Amino acid sequence: MDLKDIFWLSYRDLNEKKVRTALTIIMVIIGVAAIVALTSFTAGINNSITTQLESLGPTAIIVGSIGTAGFTPASVSAVSSLPNVTSVTPLLTGSAVLYAGNQNTSVTVVGTTAQGLQQLIGNVSLYQGSAYQDTIAPDAVVGHSVAFPTSADGKQTITVGQSATLRLGGRGGTTVTVPILGILPAIGGLLIPIDTGVFVPLQAAEVLLHRLSFNEMLVLASSTGSVNATASLITTIYGSSARVTTTSQLASTASSIIGSITLLFGVIAGISLLVAAIGIMNVMLMAVMERTREIGIMKAIGFKSSHVLLIFMLQALIIGVAGGVAGIVVGATTSYSLAAVFSGAGSTSTTTGASASTSGSFRSGGGSSGGFSGAGAAGAPSGAAISANTSSGISFKPAFPLTTIVAALLIAVFVSLAAGIYPAWRASQMQPIDALRQL
Amino acid sequence: MPKETSKYSVIATGVSKVYKMSESLEVDALTAVSFKLKQGEFVAIVGPSGSGKSTLMNILGTIDKPTSGEVYIDGIPTSKMNGNELAEFRNKKLGFVFQSYNLITGLDAEKNVELPLMTASLSDSDRRDKAQKLLVRLGLGERLKMRPTQLSGGEQQRVAIARALVNNPALILADEPTGNLDTHSGDEVIKLLKSICRDGHVTIVMVTHNLDIAKYCDRIIHIKDGKLEKQEVLA
Ligand SMILES: Nc1ncnc2c1ncn2[C@@H]1O[C@H](COP(=O)(O)OP(=O)(O)OP(=O)(O)O)[C@@H](O)[C@H]1O
Ligand SMILES: [Mg+2]
Numbered sequence: 001m002d003l004k005d006i007f008w009l010s011y012r013d014l015n016e017k018k019v020r021t022a023l024t025i026i027m028v029i030i031g032v033a034a035i036v037a038l039t040s041f042t043a044g045i046n047n048s049i050t051t052q053l054e055s056l057g058p059t060a061i062i063v064g065s066i067g068t069a070g071f072t073p074a075s076v077s078a079v080s081s082l083p084n085v086t087s088v089t090p091l092l093t094g095s096a097v098l099y100a101g102n103q104n105t106s107v108t109v110v111g112t113t114a115q116g117l118q119q120l121i122g123n124v125s126l127y128q129g130s131a132y133q134d135t136i137a138p139d140a141v142v143g144h145s146v147a148f149p150t151s152a153d154g155k156q157t158i159t160v161g162q163s164a165t166l167r168l169g170g171r172g173g174t175t176v177t178v179p180i181l182g183i184l185p186a187i188g189g190l191l192i193p194i195d196t197g198v199f200v201p202l203q204a205a206e207v208l209l210h211r212l213s214f215n216e217m218l219v220l221a222s223s224t225g226s227v228n229a230t231a232s233l234i235t236t237i238y239g240s241s242a243r244v245t246t247t248s249q250l251a252s253t254a255s256s257i258i259g260s261i262t263l264l265f266g267v268i269a270g271i272s273l274l275v276a277a278i279g280i281m282n283v284m285l286m287a288v289m290e291r292t293r294e295i296g297i298m299k300a301i302g303f304k305s306s307h308v309l310l311i312f313m314l315q316a317l318i319i320g321v322a323g324g325v326a327g328i329v330v331g332a333t334t335s336y337s338l339a340a341v342f343s344g345a346g347s348t349s350t351t352t353g354a355s356a357s358t359s360g361s362f363r364s365g366g367g368s369s370g371g372f373s374g375a376g377a378a379g380a381p382s383g384a385a386i387s388a389n390t391s392s393g394i395s396f397k398p399a400f401p402l403t404t405i406v407a408a409l410l411i412a413v414f415v416s417l418a419a420g421i422y423p424a425w426r427a428s429q430m431q432p433i434d435a436l437r438q439l
Numbered sequence: 440m441p442k443e444t445s446k447y448s449v450i451a452t453g454v455s456k457v458y459k460m461s462e463s464l465e466v467d468a469l470t471a472v473s474f475k476l477k478q479g480e481f482v483a484i485v486g487p488s489g490s491g492k493s494t495l496m497n498i499l500g501t502i503d504k505p506t507s508g509e510v511y512i513d514g515i516p517t518s519k520m521n522g523n524e525l526a527e528f529r530n531k532k533l534g535f536v537f538q539s540y541n542l543i544t545g546l547d548a549e550k551n552v553e554l555p556l557m558t559a560s561l562s563d564s565d566r567r568d569k570a571q572k573l574l575v576r577l578g579l580g581e582r583l584k585m586r587p588t589q590l591s592g593g594e595q596q597r598v599a600i601a602r603a604l605v606n607n608p609a610l611i612l613a614d615e616p617t618g619n620l621d622t623h624s625g626d627e628v629i630k631l632l633k634s635i636c637r638d639g640h641v642t643i644v645m646v647t648h649n650l651d652i653a654k655y656c657d658r659i660i661h662i663k664d665g666k667l668e669k670q671e672v673l674a
Contacts, residue, residue: 002557297542302530302558304526306523433502
């Protein structure tokens with residue numbers, strides 16, 4: 001017997017009961033969409049964190065000030081003179097709103113040296129334009145999602161060479177016109193607001209933010225082996241007036257958070273797949289019972305048990321593949337909207353007003369530190385590592401590695417086939433005499 | 440035995456069927472039924488309700504097994520075959536016509552007739568050709584694409600006969616094929632079966648309650664209380 005005929009008979013059965021088939025497929029879609037949305041979502045967060053950690057490098061130590069005092073140029077040179085310290089980059093951060101055209105975007109102003117900017121983006125080249133020099137002029141380099149805001153569907157709204165207006169200090173604050181010199185490549189915004197940052201020279205930031213002290217120092221140790229020793233040395237020097245965080249601490253915090261998210265998501269996806277499996281089995285058993293007579297006729301006219309088994313297994317396969325493919329699409333769409341919801345929180349909007357103040361709610365209560373304040377002073381990083389740095393929302397793209405898509409499809413097919421085995425077997429074992437006797 | 444059996448299309452030897460209802464209750468549906476049918480014979484089985492006619496038909500059709508005895512079809516003993524062998528055997532040698540037509544409601548007339556051909560390796564166009572020709576021959580040329588629910592009882596039964604015929608079987612088993620039909624359509628179905636016997640080499644065994652219909656046949660087998668009461672040869 002041709003597989004083509006078996007397929008045709010299976011398909012016909014499903015096609016005849018459209019509503020029932022659609023409902024069964026929807027059950028699979030929900031399960032698969034859950035898997036795809038959740039894994040791509042976590043993989044996206046993971047990628048974003050990895051990119052950032054990589055751009056910072058494994059030897060980076062972030063020192064954030066606690067309280068209003070901040071760090072001075074003297075602190076920078078003091079830390080620079082510690083053993084095994086290669087460089088110290090001071091950072092001055094504050095929140096602001098950037099106006100360009102009819103777009104207003106809540107951003108983090110980051111003042112740092114030209115060299116510091118290169119270190120933050122991991123010495124890769126700019127997406128467009130060029131970096132600024134160390135001047136007092138408020139030359140700006142903007143993060144990728146500032147130039148390509150999600151509220152404009154990722155279209156470019158800021159171009160190199162134009163000027164934008166920066167309003168500092170919330171409502172009634174000062175406004176400054178800044179020339180846009182460059183646009184950064186997409187790096188992420190989860191740990192450090194790079195994608196949502198507006199970078200200006202350190203001296204310019206001092207003027208703009210009316211501060212002469214820094215709230216962050218990015219310290220690079222000379223080797224990965226000396227990172228921990230250097231970090232504890234800095235901790236002893238500053239005690240409770242600074243948070244010292246290494247990239248490996250950030251990485252472990254991030255991975256433990258992602259681990260628990262993944263577990264939660266996995267349980268949800270698993271339950272929905274189990275429900276789908278039970279649903280498929282139930283629907284197929286019903287279909288087999290309904291078709292008892294037809295099965296009897298087919299067997300009487302010469303269909304073998306294996307033919308009947310195949311017809312029903314193929315139905316399960318069709319449901320699995322259809323549900324799997326549709327589930328991947330639905331899951332992908334869902335995770336993009338999830339990502340948009342997250343990164344849309346306080347990021348960009350076309351309305352005027354309150355966006356600057358909403359950004360504050362994402363920050364930890366750590367005094368004036370607006371940028372990446374690091375986490376846990378004494379090597380006990382907390383969940384604040386992520387939420388503390390999102391003054392302009394979490395920006396990341398969900399990731400769809402081929403393995404996720406293939407695995408989701410395989411799981412859908414496997415679950416459907418597993419659920420179909422028993423009903424299909426029941427059908428194949430029906431005796432024509434019993435099947436025909438039933439009226 | 441083979442030499443002797445091959446002359447006959449159907450040989451039943453001592454076929455008995457006992458339904459064991461419980462430890463103490465057994466129903467003897469058939470008791471030691473034996474007969475031989477020649478190739479191309481049109482045979483009627485008559486008898487009161489519950490006498491075992493359907494039981495006998497199911498056993499001849501290999502969809503039920505006798506408790507004892509043997510049925511040879513085209514000289515081939517059937518009682519030792521397994522499920523798959525029987526399926527293939529039924530596909531090649533047997534055709535079924537039921538009282539309630541038993542067409543597949545989701546398939547049109549043509550596809551219903553094609554169904555037994557699906558298990559054979561036949562090209563799609565050959566298959567369609569065969570089914571169409573047969574349906575045209577049975578006067579259903581205008582009904583090829585209609586579903587059973589769109590056909591009259593007589594038309595449905597003719598589709599069922601086409602389905603039974605399509606694989607050129609040795610034996611067609613028809614259990615009360617006119618039971619659901621009015622006199623006119625019933626007569627047409629019987630004439631059709633009769634003509635099939637005439638110009639083919641097909642043997643037809645038909646159960647009927649109607650003695651007028653049985654008169655069309657070459658032979659009438661009377662069953663009573665599960666026993667072969669008598670055989671009447673008419674032709
Ligand atoms: N599966 C079964 N289990 C138990 N007894 C059965 C079964 N099938 C048939 N019988 C019994 O066997 C006997 C013969 O039944 P059968 O159906 O062969 O009669 P029939 O001659 O076809 O009757 P009718 O003319 O009403 O169709 C009956 O007494 C019936 O009750
Ligand atoms: Mg009967």
